[in-house]
Every structure is written in C-alpha cells, then in structure tokens.
Amino acid sequence: NAGVTQTPKFRILKIGQSMTLQCAQDMNHNYMYWYRQDPGMGLKLIYYSVGAGITDKGEVPNGYNVSRSTTEDFPLRLELAAPSQTSVYFCASNLGQVGQPQHFGDGTRLSIL
Amino acid sequence: KQEVTQIPAALSVPEGENLVLNCSFTDSAIYNLQWFRQDPGKGLTSLLLIQSSQREQTSGRLNASLDKSSGRSTLYIAASQPGDSATYLCAAVTDSWGKFQFGAGTQVVVTP
Numbered sequence: 001n002a003g004v005t006q007t008p009k010f011r012i013l014k015i016g017q018s019m020t021l022q023c024a025q026d027m028n029h030n031y032m033y034w035y036r037q038d039p040g041m042g043l044k045l046i047y048y049s050v051g052a053g054i055t056d057k058g059e060v061p062n063g064y065n066v067s068r069s070t071t072e073d074f075p076l077r078l079e080l081a082a083p084s085q086t087s088v089y090f091c092a093s094n095l096g097q098v099g100q101p102q103h104f105g106d107g108t109r110l111s112i113l
Numbered sequence: 114k115q116e117v118t119q120i121p122a123a124l125s126v127p128e129g130e131n132l133v134l135n136c137s138f139t140d141s142a143i144y145n146l147q148w149f150r151q152d153p154g155k156g157l158t159s160l161l162l163i164q165s166s167q168r169e170q171t172s173g174r175l176n177a178s179l180d181k182s183s184g185r186s187t188l189y190i191a192a193s194q195p196g197d198s199a200t201y202l203c204a205a206v207t208d209s210w211g212k213f214q215f216g217a218g219t220q221v222v223v224t225p
Contacts, residue, residue: 031210031211033211033212033213035213035215040122040217041217042117042202042204042215042216042217042218043157043202043204043213043215044215045212045213048210048212050210056210058212090156090157092157094211096211099144099145099162099164100162100211101147101159101162102147102159102211102213103159104149104156104157104158104159105156106155106156107155107156109154
C-alpha cells in the first residue's frame, strides 16, 4: 500500500548545485502537487499537474521546474540551489475530482548551505 | 486571494478535555475544506474532508463543522489523549484544480 512515495528523505546541497526531488504515486491519480513548508508556516503550492504532459505554476514557482511524462511520476527540479530553498517539500496527489481528499508523501527535507 | 488563518498557533490541554481547533478563511467560495494531522518530521495525514455543501463531518472522536457564510471551520476532538498531540492544519480548496490554501497550523500538546 505505497500511496505517494518521495525520495530522497533528506538531502544537503551546496549553493548553486542542482537536484531533482522524486515523487511517485501508485493510485492512478490524475492530479499531483508540489508544496513547500517552511518552519511555523503552512504549505505553499509550487507547481501542480492535472495529467501527463500538463503542468502549471502555483504560488511560489520561482527557482523550480517540473515535468509530468507519466501519470505516476511528478519530479521537481531545483536549478542553482539557493539558501531560500531550504525547506521541507511535500508531494501530494488527488484522483482528479474536487471532492476527493489529497494524499501526501512523507516529505523531503532539503538544506542548502 | 484566499487567506486561511488558524488561531491559536499552539495550545496545551490536560488529557480528557475536549479540543476545539479553529480555522478561518477570507473567501467563502471554497470547494471543500480538509483537516490534516502532522506529526513531527512526518507528512500530512488526512482527518476529515467537508464538502462545500455540507455543514459537518464526523469520524470517531473527531467532528468538523463548516460555516461558509462566516468563513469558519472548527475541528472538535472529544476526550483528548496524549496520542492526539500533533500539529493540525486546515486547508481550503480554492478552485476546480483542487489547489489548497493552507493555514499555518495549531500545535496541540495533550498532557497526561
């Protein structure tokens, strides 16, 4: 019963490095989302996708990129990492109907030094 | 833009007391509202989902109400237990793509 799987769980990057955060779901959900959570704050939407090949920006997209080539996977790419991107990143998915709950992964804790 | 607020940011109650957690939102045009629980260092666990047409939802000791006209939702946890200690977040779905606007959460400590 995997649900939403995020890898890695932890990562430390140097300023200027790049990396990809992986997210996979096995529930055949059409909608997928990337959020970031800063200490003491709620989650903010970075990017979302409503199906393979379709993505759009959320509230805080600067410094990130996404792609969605399959229904299952929704990777988040950080280019030129900056200290302001130190955060906990959560991936979520939803069946695609507004009345359905979102399912979250366990998060990736990213520090940029 | 939808703003979601949770007050207080933290509270502590003795075991056995009922918990009342508040969530307010500025735009009543929401599709639904979801309550989550987050344990330290963990992801979010969905507790209750209330559709915009509903007034409340119940699951075991948990009851969530929704009053769109006043822009409020309340999560009640009956007979609190130390295992209820966690951060509780509410999130309102603001459009047909299911995008959430989250509150910052209420950190709850239930003391034995």
